[in-house]
Amino acid sequence: MTMHNMQDRTDALSNFAGNLSQEILQAILNPSTCSPTSSSSNSLHPTSPSPAEQPAVPVRKRSKTKEGIIMEYIYFGPGPAKLPKEVLEQTQNELMDLQGTHVSIMEMSHRSPEFTAIVNGTIEKAKKLLSIPDNYKVLFMQGGGTGQFAAVPLNLMSRTGKADYIVTGSWSAKAHKEATKYGKATMVHDKISKYGSIPDPSSWKLDPEASYVYYCMNETVEGVEFQYIPDTKGVPLVCDMSSNIFSRPIDVSKFGLIYAGAQKNIGPAGVTIVIVRDDLIGKALPICPTVLDYAVMAKENSLYNTPPCFAIYTMGLVFDWILKNGGVGEMERRAIEKSNMIYNLIDNSNGYYSSVVHPSCRSRMNVPYRVKNDEDLETKFLKDAKSQGLLSLKGHRSVGGIRASIYNAVLPEHVQKLEAFMKQFLANNP
Ligand SMILES: Cc1ncc(COP(=O)(O)O)c(C=O)c1O
Secondary structure (H helix, E strand, O other), X not given: OOHHHHHHHHHHHHHHHOOOOHHHHHHHHOHHHHOHHHXXXXXXXXXXXXXXXXXXXXXXXXEXXXXXXXXXXXXXXXXXXXXXXXXXXXXXXXXXXXXXXOOOOOOOOOOOHHHHHHHHHHHHHHHHHHOOOOOEEXXXXXXXXXXHHHHHHHHHHHHOOEEEEOOOOHHHHHHHHHHOOOOEEXXXXXXXXXXXXXXXXXXXXXXXXXXXXXXEOEEOOOOEEOOOOOOOOXXXXXXXXXXXXXXOOOOHHHOOEEEEEOOOOXXXXXXXXXXXXXXXXXXXXXXXXXXXXXXXXXXXXXXXXXXXXXXXHHHXXXXXXXXXXXXXXXXXXXXXXXXXXXXXXXXXXXXXXXXXXXXXXXXXXEEEEEEOOOHHHHHHHHHHHHHOOEEOOEOOOOOOOEXXXXXXXXXHHHHHHHHHHHHHHHHHOO
């Protein structure tokens, strides 16, 4: 709308509205600037408005059953995964006009001061949540976890041309295979024929000359999670934390590099967070693509090229949500409570439900299990679960069975509903 048209419309409305207050008139002309969320706050990530202030937003994931009961749908997908309700509501409220800028986050220039503030604020929140030491850089990259399978060797292998890999599931296997393109990538233990355990560290043949030791802390497909940080005797440790980052406190100083795709615990797909120690930056192989070069990304504050602005912004909101909900310590407490609900039920079901993962490395984030080892019964389980509002519980195609992904945004009360359903299903289908 031109200024001229705008004035015409204002005049016409003023005549029509007679004694309507200026405030109401403004609300008619430009509802977004008058909404409670776009108030005069200076912060680009303000705290969410109280429920009383919330503008009416369409509520989803609820419907009425035949009996008239309001049913909430709970999403247990492995990634992209459930986001906190408050974060979705805030993104919805701010989508047309980010904090009175009259521009959507999807339209805003990545070189604008507003977006620079978002990037810097998001880095600060990540540092606060994980107590990241000053000698580490936080980068926001693209290409997902799979991009990092290549970026890690391309940036870190030049020191000795070789690296060690601990392979405990599908994702570390893929990372290992990718690394063989760029140097000598050695698996430090015998190949595991069926994933579900971690070879004893005393059996690992670690090479003191390796440029780094790589592992995946939580194997999303098989539900295998390390409950300790491997001791690499001084060789830089690299970790894929795509599916459990920010679910527990971590001593970052024990790692050379940590990375995670956002789409499980911390945001929408499109951004990958990389936390890398300063001394490992700047040694990329000459063939390393510029967008995967940690030195370039660190120098440009992750703004070398157009970043995934919406994903970074939403990740910042998720960090706010974690901070508001007690930080990673509280996320860990909840993760233990939630996963124990399901594992205890499995263990007390006389084999009706079963897990192939060794109890010492059962994941708190992804709980795969079988129902009587019976595919037909599992199909019924998934159908019945869906009718109760419990969505996306199918196991990965390579493993089958059921998988409940219970990331941070899946709350204890959500897992209680799954637990109750599992008990009922057992009773109804002995
Ligand atoms: C642990 C882990 N690493 C890496 C990946 C690959 O991530 P992306 O699909 O973002 O490339 C995934 C994807 O699910 C994952 O769970």
